Amino acid sequence: MTVESTAARKPRRSAGTKRTAAKKPPGAQPDLVQLLTPEGKRVKNGEYDAYVADITPEELRGLYRDMVLTRRFDAEATSLQRQGELGLWASLLGQEAAQIGSGRATREDDYVFPTYREHGVAWCRGVDPANLLGMFRGVNNGGWDPNSNNFHLYTIVIGSQTLHATGYAMGIAKDGADSAVIAYFGDGASSQGDVAESFTFSAVYNAPVVFFCQNNQWAISEPTERQTRVPLYQRAQGYGFPGVRVDGNDVLACLAVTKWALERARRGEGPTLVEAFTYRMGAHTTSDDPTKYRADEEREAWEVKDPILRLRTYLEASNHADEGFFAELEAESEALGKRVREVVRAMPDPDRFAIFENAYADGHALVDEERAQFAAYQASFADEGEGK
C-alpha cells in the first residue's frame, strides 16, 4: 500500500489546511452539505433547500442573534474562569452554527441529550445560561430539571449519553408518540463502545433518534485521524441507516439537515447520523493548551469560515438586517454578559449537608447514619462559634 492510498482512506481536511501533502492531501470534503458558503453566498441544494425554504428574514436574524449571544455567553464564562469564578469552562467557540442550527431544528416535545459543550443547544432549548455554570463553578453536578426543557444533564464521560438517548427514543416509539431525540457527541466519542452500541440498538429497534456528531477535528490533543480512517458519517452505513456530513459552520445547512433527520425519525424511519464538520477554535477546556499540539495556521484557515461572519454577510447583502439590528444585538449581548457575571458571582456555595441529599430517592440507612455522624461532628464546634 502506498502512502497516497493510505491517506486517501482518511477523512480529508478542508482546503487551505496546511499539512504535509502525503499525510493530508487538500481537497473538497466528501459530500459536504452546504447552503451558505464561507463568503456568505446562498447556494442551492436540491435535497435540503426544502427544509429551510420557508425561513423568514426574522428567523434568519433569530439564528444570527442566537449565535452571537451564545458566543458572548461563552466568552463571559471563559473570563469568569480566568477570574477564578469558575473551576473550568469548555468553550464552544467555533461550533455555534452546528449547535444553533441543530438546536433550532428541534421541536418542544423532542428530547436532547448533550455532552458538556452544548451551550448553544441549551440556549435553543430555553435553559437559562446561568444554570449551566453551576457545575463549572462547583456548586452542583448539573442540577437543572431535564424535563422542564427536555434537555438532559450535561454528560462528562464521553459517549454514555448516546445510549440514554437511544433508550429514551425506544420509549417514545413504545408510547406511539411522534417526538424525536437528538444525541450530541464528538469525534473523540465516536471511538467509544457506547456510541457503537447506541448505533446498534437504535438500528435494530428503529428508534427515533438523531446522532449529531460535532466533528471539531480535535479530541483534546488527538486529531480525528486518531479516531477513524473513514469519514465519520460513513460509519452509519455499516449499521444500516443514513449518514450525512454537513458544513458545521453553516447554520442554515445544520438547520436543514437536522430537520430532515428529525422528520425521518418522526415518520418512523429510524436513526440518522449527522456529522457536522466544524472546528474547535479554542482550547478543549480552560485547562488545555492547544499550542502544544496544533499549528496556528490551521486555526487561521478555519477563521475565514466563521459561522457568525458568513451569516452576517448574507443578512447584510440580502438586506435582511440593518445597522439598528446589529447595534441592538450588541447591547443585548453586553447585557447578557453582565447578567451572567452577576449571577455567577452571587452563586452561593451549597449547604454542607447537600453532600447527603439525593444520594437516593427512597433513602438509605447508611446515608442517614453518616449524615447524623457528620451533623454531630459539626455540632461539636458549636462552642467555637460557627461550625468549621
Place this chain on the structure above:
Amino acid sequence: MTAEKMALAKAINESLRTALDADPKVLIMGEDVGKLGGVFRVTDGLQKDFGEERVIDTPLAESGIVGTAIGLALRGYRPVVEIQFDGFVFPAYDQIVTQLAKMHARALGKIKLPVVIRIPYGGGIGAVEHHSESPEALFAHVAGLKVVSPSNAGDAYWMMQQAIHSDDPVIFFEPKRRYWDKSEVNREAIPGPLHKARVVREGTDLTLAAYGPMVKVCQEAAAAAEEEGKSLEVLDLRSMSPIDFDAVQASVEKTRHLVVVHEAPVFLGTGAEIAARITERCFYHLEAPVLRVGGYHAPYPPARLEDEYLPGLDRVLDAVDRSLAY
C-alpha cells in the same frame, strides 16, 4: 390464594409476571429473555403473554442494555434488566456506576431511575469461567445503588416486587445454584421491608450472618452444630446495601460471636464491612474477633476445584470452632 411451594426461579418468574400485569411501564430486557425465557428460564413464557414490546430480546451488549434501560427510565418506564451471568456484567459497569447510580443526585433529585438489574450469581453449578462469580461488593461500594439477594423462593417473589417498586436502582443478585430449590411463596402475605435482615434460625452461642446461596449452607452448619451441643443463630442479611447492621448488632449482643459467610472473596468484601461496623458497635459484647468465611483472593477456579474454593459446611464449622475457642 394461600401459600404455594415453588422453585426460586419460578418465584421470580411469577413476580415479574405480577409486575408486568400491574404496571404497563414495567419492561423486561436482556439477552435471550424472550422466546427462550432466559438461559435459566426465569423469564419463561413472559414474552408470549406480554409481547415483544414489553419483554425485549436485546443485542448482545451489556453496556447497551443498561444504557438504554436508563433512557427508558428517563422516559417513565421501569425496566427490569437481565445480565445473563455475573461475569458478564462488567461491560455495563460504567453505565451502572457512572450513570445509573449518580444521575438522581446529579439532577438534584429531579429525576428518578427505577431500574432493576437482575444478575444470576455465584458458583456451585460446575460452570466454565465467568459464570460463577460473586461481585456484589463491587456494587454495594457505590453510593446510589441498592444491592439485595434473596435466599429462598418466598423472599425472591417479594423482594423482586419491592425492587421493581423502588425508585432507586436495585442490583438484584439471584443465587443461581438455588434457582431450583423450592419453598413457600405466599402472595397475600405482607412482606417486611426490603432491606431488613431476618433471623432464620434462633440460637444463643454464635451468629452466622449470610445471604443468597450461603444461607442454606449456614442453616446446615447450624443443624450440624446443634448435634455437637452448640446453638447457632442464622441471620439472612437479604440486603448488602444498605446492610441491616441493627439486626446483626442485636444478634451479636446476644451471642457475642459472629461469623460472616459469603461466596465472594473475603478481602474488602461484605464481611469486612460487617466486621468493622460490628466491632465498633459491639466492642464490649464480642468475645472473639469477627471471623469471615468466603472465597480466596484468586480468580474463581475451574469447576473441578470449586468445592475447595466455596465455603461449605466444614469450613463454616471450622470458623465457628475458632470463634468459640477464643
